[in-house]
Amino acid sequence: MTIALDSSAVFGAVLLAVLAMLSLPVGVVIGLYGKPSQRTNAIIMAFGTGALIQALALDLAFEGAQRLMVESHLSGLASWFWVASGFALGGVLYYLGDRRLERYGAALRHPALTKLFLLRKKREQSAALLARLARVDLLRSLPPEEMEEVLLCVQPVRAVAGETIFRRGEIGDALYLIDEGTVMVLDSAEAGTADGERGTTALAYLSAGQSFGEIALLSGGPRTATVVAITDTALLKIAKEHFDELLDCFPRLREAVEALNAERILQNVAVVHDRSGAAAWQKIALANIQRLSRAEEVALMEKHAPAGAPLAIFLGALLDGVPESVVIGSSFVSLDSFRFTFLAAVFLSNLPEAIGSAVGMKQAGFKTKRIFALWGMLVLAGAVAAALGNLFLAGAPPALLTLVGAIAGGGILAMVSSVMMPEAYEDGGPAVGLATIAGFLTAFLFDFL
Numbered sequence: 316m317t318i319a320l321d322s323s324a325v326f327g328a329v330l331l332a333v334l335a336m337l338s339l340p341v342g343v344v345i346g347l348y349g350k351p352s353q354r355t356n357a358i359i360m361a362f363g364t365g366a367l368i369q370a371l372a373l374d375l376a377f378e379g380a381q382r383l384m385v386e387s388h389l390s391g392l393a394s395w396f397w398v399a400s401g402f403a404l405g406g407v408l409y410y411l412g413d414r415r416l417e418r419y420g421a422a423l424r425h426p427a428l429t430k431l432f433l434l435r436k437k438r439e440q441s442a443a444l445l446a447r448l449a450r451v452d453l454l455r456s457l458p459p460e461e462m463e464e465v466l467l468c469v470q471p472v473r474a475v476a477g478e479t480i481f482r483r484g485e486i487g488d489a490l491y492l493i494d495e496g497t498v499m500v501l502d503s504a505e506a507g508t509a510d511g512e513r514g515t516t517a518l519a520y521l522s523a524g525q526s527f528g529e530i531a532l533l534s535g536g537p538r539t540a541t542v543v544a545i546t547d548t549a550l551l552k553i554a555k556e557h558f559d560e561l562l563d564c565f566p567r568l569r570e571a572v573e574a575l576n577a578e579r580i581l582q583n584v585a586v587v588h589d590r591s592g593a594a595a596w597q598k599i600a601l602a603n604i605q606r607l608s609r610a611e612e613v614a615l616m617e618k619h620a621p622a623g624a625p626l627a628i629f630l631g632a633l634l635d636g637v638p639e640s641v642v643i644g645s646s647f648v649s650l651d652s653f654r655f656t657f658l659a660a661v662f663l664s665n666l667p668e669a670i671g672s673a674v675g676m677k678q679a680g681f682k683t684k685r686i687f688a689l690w691g692m693l694v695l696a697g698a699v700a701a702a703l704g705n706l707f708l709a710g711a712p713p714a715l716l717t718l719v720g721a722i723a724g725g726g727i728l729a730m731v732s733s734v735m736m737p738e739a740y741e742d743g744g745p746a747v748g749l750a751t752i753a754g755f756l757t758a759f760l761f762d763f764l
Contacts, residue, residue, distance in 0.1 A: 321705075321709075324647060324648060324649070324705055324709060325702050325705050325706055327647055327649070327650065327653075327705075328643060328644040328647040328701045328702060328704065328705035328709075329644075329698045329701050329702050329705075331643050331647060331653070331658055331701070332640045332643045332644060332697050332698050332700070332701030333694060333697070333698050333701075334658065334662070335639065335640075335643060335658045335661040335662045335665070335697075336636060336640070336661070336662075336665060336693065336694045336697040336698075337662075337694065338662045338663070338665040338666040338669065339636075339665050339666075339668075339669040339690045339693060339694060340669070340687065340690050340691060340694065341666065341669070342665065342666045342667065342668065342669025342670040342672075342673065343669050343670075343672075343673040343686060343687060343690050345666075345669075345670050346669065346670035346671065346672070346673030346674045346677075347673050347674070347677060347683060347686070350674075351670060353742040353743075354742060354743050354744075354746075356667045356670050356671060356742065357667070357738070357739045357740075357741075357742035357743025357744075357747055357750075358739075358743055358746065358747065358750045359663065359666060359667045359750075360664070360667035360668070360735055360738065360739040360743075360747075361736075361739040361740075361743060361747035361748075361750035361751045361754065362663060362750045362751070362753055362754035362757075363660060363662075363663030363664035363665075363666065363667065363735075363754060364664060364731055364735045364736055364739060364751055364754060365750070365751035365752060365753065365754025365755035365756075365757075365758070366656070366659060366660035366663055366664070366754040366755065366757060366758035367660040367661070367663075367664050367727065367731055367754075367758075368728075368731065368751075368755060369656070369660070369754075369755045369758040369759050370656050370657040370660040370758055371724045371727060371728055371731075373656075373759075373762060374646075374654060374656055374657045375642065375657075375720050375721065375723075375724040376398050376402070376721065376724060379394075379397075379398050379401075379716075379717035379720050379721055380394040380395055380397070380398045380717070381394075382713045382716070382717055383397055383398075383713055383714060383717055386713040387712075387713045387714055394717075397714065397717055397718055397721070398717060398721045399721075400718070400721070401717070401718045401719070401720070401721020401722045401724070401725060402721050402722075402724055402725035402728065403725060404721075404722050404725060405638065405721065405722035405723060405724060405725020405726040405727075405728075405729070406725040406726065406728065406729040407725075408722070408725075408726060409634060409725070409726040409729040409730060410729060410733075412634050413631065413634060413729075413730075413733075416627050416630055416631045416634065417432060417631075419626075419627035420627045420628060421627040421628050421630060421631030422631075423628055423672070423675055423676055424628045424631045424632050424635075424668075424672045424675075424676075425668065425671065425672060425675075425734050425738065429675045430607065433607055434604070434607055437604060437607060438601060438604050441466055441601065441604055442601055444466060444469065444471075445462065445466070445597045445600050445601055446597055447471075447494045447549075447551060448462070448465075448466075448469065448492070448551065448597075448600075449593040449594070449596050449597035449600070450494065450523055450524045450593055451492040451493070451494075451524055451525075451526060451551070452524050452525065452526075453492065453525075453526045453529075453568075453571055453572065454492065455593065455596050456565075456567050456568055456570070456571035457561075457565055457567065457568055458565070458567070459596045459597070459598075459599035459600035459603065460599060460600070460603045461564075461565070461603075462600035462603065462604075463600075463603060463604045463606060464564075465561065466604075468553050468554070468557035468558075468560075468561065469551050469552070469553060470551070470552045470553070470554070471494075471549065471550070471551055471552075472550045472551075472552045473547070473548065473549055473550065474496075474498075474544040474547070474548045474550060475544065475547055475548075476544055476545065476546050476547050476548075477543065477544065478543070478544045479541065479542070479543050479544075480498065480542045480543065480544060480550070481528065481538055481541070481542055482538065482541045483501075483502070483503060483537070483538050483539060483540050483541045484537045484538060485537060485538045486531075486537060486538075487528060487530075487531025487532050487535075487536070487537065487538055487555065488554065488555050489528060489532075489552045489553060489554050489555060489558070490526060490527075490528045490529050490532055490552070490553045490555075490558045491526060491527050491528045491542075491550050491551070491552055492525075492526045492550065492551040492552075492553070493521055493522060493523050493524065493525050493526065493527075493548065493549075493550060493551075494523060494548075494549040494550060494551055495523055495548065495549040496522070496523065496544065496545070496546045496547055496548030496549060497520060497521065497522045497544075497545040497546050497548065498520070498521050498522075498527065498542050498543060498544050498545060498548060499517050499519070499520055499521075499542070499543050499545050500517070500518040500519040500520075500521065500527065500540050500541070500542055501516065501517060501518060501540060501541040501542070501543065502516045502518050502540055502541075503516070503541060518540060520545070527542055528542070529558075529572050532555055532558050532559075533572060628672075628676070628689060629689050629692060629693065632672075632689070632690070632693050633693065633696055634726070634730075635668070635730050636665070636693055636696070636697050636700075637696065637697065637700045638722075638723035638724070638726040638727050639657075639661045639697070639723070639727060640696075640697040640698070640700035640701040640704065641700050641701070641703070641704040641708075641719070641723050642657060642704070642720055642723045642724070642727075643657065643658060643661070643701050643704070644700065644701030644702060644703065644704025644705035644706075644708070644709070645704040645705060645708035645709055645711075645716060645719065645720060646709075646720070647701075647705055647709065648709060654761070654762075655761065656758050656761040656762065659758065659761070660754075660758055663754070664731070664735065667735075667739075668734075668735070669690060671738070673686055673690075676689075736751075739751075
């Protein structure tokens with residue numbers, strides 16, 4: 316393939332790509348200083364999404380197939396196959412690259428990806444605690460779908476062998492759930508180290524999966540027994556105020572606690588745990604962790620925004636923007652023949668992306684200068700991609716030009732469907748459907764002007 320250097324065409328392609336990507340720094344300014352509402356940002360994003368879908372369908376897919384039929388004399392089915400293969404390959408490449416970069420913090424470039432990234436981290440942190448809670452018979456009386464709120468009430472504590480956890484007569488301030496180890500329940504405030512010492516009597520031995528301390532919480536009276544750790548013991552503690560809230564919210568928990576008090580046998584207790592039931596309970600509970608409070612979002616952002624995140628974000632944004640610039644560069648010959656539908660769609664879709672990303676990166680602790688530098692570098696990278704696209708592809712054979720355009724289109728469509736559309740609906744609600752149609756029809760109108 317020969318490369319014909321047309322400096323005016325290359326310069327024009329670069330200029331148009333920069334124009335399309337100027338919405339990125341503009342969006343950063345709006346996001347950091349204008350602070351538009353999420354709904355407004357969602358409507359703009361939906362409008363740009365509609366325009367971009369129209370441009371992908373007609374300017375890339377249909378025109379690419381038509382080029383093959385007219386210039387390469389391929390059949391309609393063969394032309395479709397070339398375009399479909401390119402779109403499929405572009406979508407797969409985007410998916411693989413995006414998943415890889417997300418591990419290093421690239422998800423922070425999109426608000427929707429950021430929420431999913433942080434929610435996944437919350438689930439990873441919650442999985443270990445839920446596995447421990449699933450071993451506790453009492454807590455499995457709670458519906459697993461509601462465990463997200465319960466996790467906030469649980470405080471892990473440890474007791475060494477021989478340590479008195481609480482004494483008879485003390486105020487009942489918490490419920491204790493045994494995660495690992497064994498405790499002994501005594502009928503005296505004087506905690507001995509062996510049965511019968513100091514006149515004490517061992518009322519029960521409790522081990523992993525059992526609980527204690529609920530009697531005083533239910534009655535409102537003092538502790539009715541002393542509890543001593545026989546071995547090093549891992550406990551899960553639920554404070555009285557949280558325990559009372561759980562009883563009010565979950566009648567099944569109150570019934571289980573009252574049944575436990577009525578049936579507790581004052582001797583060594585052997586409990587057979589239902590491992591399969593516990594595993595199923597844990598799986599359901601983990602799947603129903605769906606929300607992030609503002610405090611959790613900030614804490615997780617600070618913890619999981621790694622040192623390499625700026626580079627990952629830049630590479631991720633490059634993954635989003637380079638295909639668009641390649642399409643602009645490869646399709647530019649002159650201003651008279653260039654169709655501005657795709658350029659306008661890219662400009663509109665970039666704007667809300669930059670607004671949301673700038674806000675998210677600021678929350679993650681990135682300095683303002685770094686944010687502007689990152690998006691400025693992206694504009695420069697887009698200009699380079701457009702120049703290379705024009706230089707190598709503007710005069711390329713129809714099959715190669717169509718295939719490369721389709722690959723780029725597949726990557727763009729994967730980004731639109733996995734990021735822009737879900738994010739727009741989450742923030743804008745059903746109204747984004749109308750905005751998407753408006754963007755599609757507006758872009759479609761340009762084909763007749």
